[in-house]
Amino acid sequence: MNSAFSKYYDTVMRPLERKYFARIRADLIKEAKGYVLEVGAGTGINFAYYTSAEKVIALEPNAEMARKASQKAIHAKIPIEVIPGNAESLPFEDNTFDSIVGTLVLCTIPNPEIALSEIRRVCKNNGIVLFFEHVRLSNRYLGKLQDFLTPAWRHLCDGCHLNRNSLQLIMQKGFKVIGEKRHFRNICVTVIATNKKFLE
Template sequence: MNSLFSKYYDTLMGPLERKYFARIRVDLLKEARGNVLEIGSGTGLNFGYYTHAEKVTALEPNPKMTRKASQRATHATVPIEVIFGNAETLPFEDNTFDTIVGTLVLCTIPDPEKALSEIRRVCKNDGIVLFFEHIRLNNRYLGKLQDFLTPVWRHLCDGCHLNRNSSDLIKQIGFKVVGETRYFRNICVTVIAINKK
């Protein structure tokens, strides 16, 4: 884990969050209901946007971010438990959660297919899955630029792949996508899906 990235994440992301991402998070997370699992909760930027959840379990593999998220959880309006762990081996029984949330996280998970399979397992049948991700552009030149920059970017930004097409992975693993919205000339996407088992 890149300790500098963890330390300065909120500062670096602050302008983007205030100007763009906060509105996207609000619109997406109003769909979260019941018993919610958030994977890769980072420093807890989503915590203030849960309005209909009964309880949130926030999973984060970076210990430094887990500590920051735990502090943020104390100010949330819904009960939030922050735990250390990774999405490829979720420590929960099958069919535990009504909603699963991931925001700007599939890009950093070493094995996203395995993580999405685990999400399918622990999400109830007909449960809701909500993602906000950046993806590889279809533009011939910009997509190649993302490919070129990804090795250095991964090193600087805690494993983040600029060129991962997470929205395609979500569909390929078997979720039924019922809503997809693109932002910023298609570099970001929100996906609302149903877990059909």
Template structure:
């Protein structure tokens, strides 16, 4: 807990300064580069590198994950924000996988039932209006036995840190400006949505990219349909 507080005060001012100076899109690109250098690259590669077939990525942002898909993946990526989506289109041009970027939101996916072999999301369920509704949409568009791959930060299980995250979440929402909640109970939401969880890996990365050292979970699950 003490380390997390020290990390916040050490890196918070610099992160806030970069956000103001760079603008949201360039800041997000810079954040992804810094996070990858601090350990996220390995996590993203392990999350996405072995996926094959038709993949749906939710909340593609500026396309930071695209480089980690393998050559046998055919990716449809959705991103609701125009500026982020334009950056993602450019990132897709340099990816190994075939990637198509289109507008869309996780709570109301513009696809027929049982369309995809897998759905992936990285730091997305923290920002959607309803994680449960979004996960229900994942179930709908996945083929039977389809995979879900999630890299998400979650509410701390620590007896003090968890309640503090709940208390301070309204302030965090005002600071981050992208609708990111840091106290989502994502593992519980995945289970409640009916997915069969195959594995959960726990990490905490003290990255220069963010003042908050979130508990991170890599969740690999399959559709129960």
């Protein structure tokens, strides 16, 4: 990860978080219950919003961000353990977690399809999967603009793909979407899904 990006991430994002994202995160993450895995925890921005979880394992591959997240975990309302690791190779047994959370993370994971398969594996049957992601716009011209900007954006924002259709990837991997809400003229979406592993 770009060292400057990880160093200044909280500072750069703070106005956006305060005005818009905080409410979205709070509404989504309150749905996380039981034993929870957060994938790509970053600097721990979500930690303050866990209210119903018993314990959270927060996975973060970047050492600097993980260090900041560990500091925030100390002040969380529920137990949070920050560990190193990446979403494409989750170091957990099958059917370990009741809930899994990912916010603004699928856009940066190099292999999101593999990551979603891993999330599906470690989440229990009928477990809850929660995402807050930005997506490629369906508008012909705006979508093409995202395609055009993505190479430069990836360089500036540590691999973030503006044009990745994360919602489509989630649905293609077999998660059953039970709640979907669009934000900022469809640029972002929050998703509540269940992990249906077996036919009922």
